[in-house]
Amino acid sequence: MQVVLGVSGGIAAYKACELLRLFTESGHEVRVVPTREALKFVGAPTWAALSGNPVSPEVWDDVHEVPHVRIGKRADLVVVAPATADVLAKAAHGLAGDLLTNTLLTATCPVVFAPAMHTEMWQHPATRANVATLRERGAVVIDPAVGRLTGADTGPGRLPDPAEIFQTCLRVLRGRPRDLTGRKVVVSAGGTREAIDPVRFIGNRSSGLQGYALARTAAARGAEVTLVAANVTLPDPAGAKVVRVESTAELRDAVLAASAGADVVVMAAAVADFRPATRADVKIKKTDGEPEAIHLVKNPDILAELGERRRVEPGPRVIVGFAAETHDVLANGQAKLARKGCDLLVVNQVGEGLAFGTPDNAATVLVAGGDPVEVPFGPKEDLADAVWDLVGARLT
């Protein structure tokens, strides 16, 4: 596959080197087209050496090859990362003052923009309008991540992790549909922790991989995604808004807040069923004799609460639960689907080496009022896509 990597002049240009390597190492032919400004951050020799192809920001080099038309026409994908406010504006208005903007005008393949800029620039009405124009024309514009920017400031504007941009690009190259465009979805991921004292907690083994795969695939399918992440150390999925929580109480607050106006809520988080009745303010010291027992109290069941609320007030059209079972997997799952009032329940067997922390998973998706769907053992992304297929069918 022929990929054009457009690089515009932002400090995040250095991160595009990693994106370039991800493409070349997976067998893609990459032509890097930087802007003049991008070369102030990372020089042409770096791009040429890493891509194995000539590099110029100008239309005036190798004119006999008509690069301003040929590069765009031959591409299977154009990705601009980082995309500055300036390049978004030029692309939206069809300006063509350099090789990259010419390429954007001549490309007939899918185009992905990964913007990175200061929050003020990203939120400026001019940039909002340019992004809306590009999206209307079919370009994929990934919402920037929230976090530390160039200086001490933080906010939306960071370039997503290159590996996450790469995953989005692969999905676009494979022609995966953007069938969740306009849908608002909430995904919870990870495992909650219940504090015993300032240094100890009761937790579980959830890595967050399945919830992150759900958030990543939903964003790549066009949804507006809020990911409520409990104690996960993975990079933010490209395009998702991430809310970080620790305890079940925090997870509940964040999920309920994000659910207002959402079309879909997926509870993939492993939620602690119990928490210590009291939390010591200071570290519990070792004492002579028997240690004190930790008394537990029940946590609220967030999934069941979402189902109950929906019975009395407007709520998400589709609620998806997960069930981790070690035995009697299907029977327990059916009972749980009914008890929690959700529309889909993804049941997987957990235990030694199964599901937790592994990149692959198999599951049975129980469907309220329908037949169960078996999802064979495979990447957690494939299970996520199977869930979104079923969700999509219920939304339409």
Ligand code: CTP
């Ligand atoms: N869940 C929740 N709130 C809880 C416990 C679980 O929202 N306090 C959600 C999980 O996110 C998951 C589903 O309920 O989507 C099922 O979780 P699971 O741990 O399998 O079920 P439990 O309710 O804990 O039932 P049991 O312990 O009997 O298996």
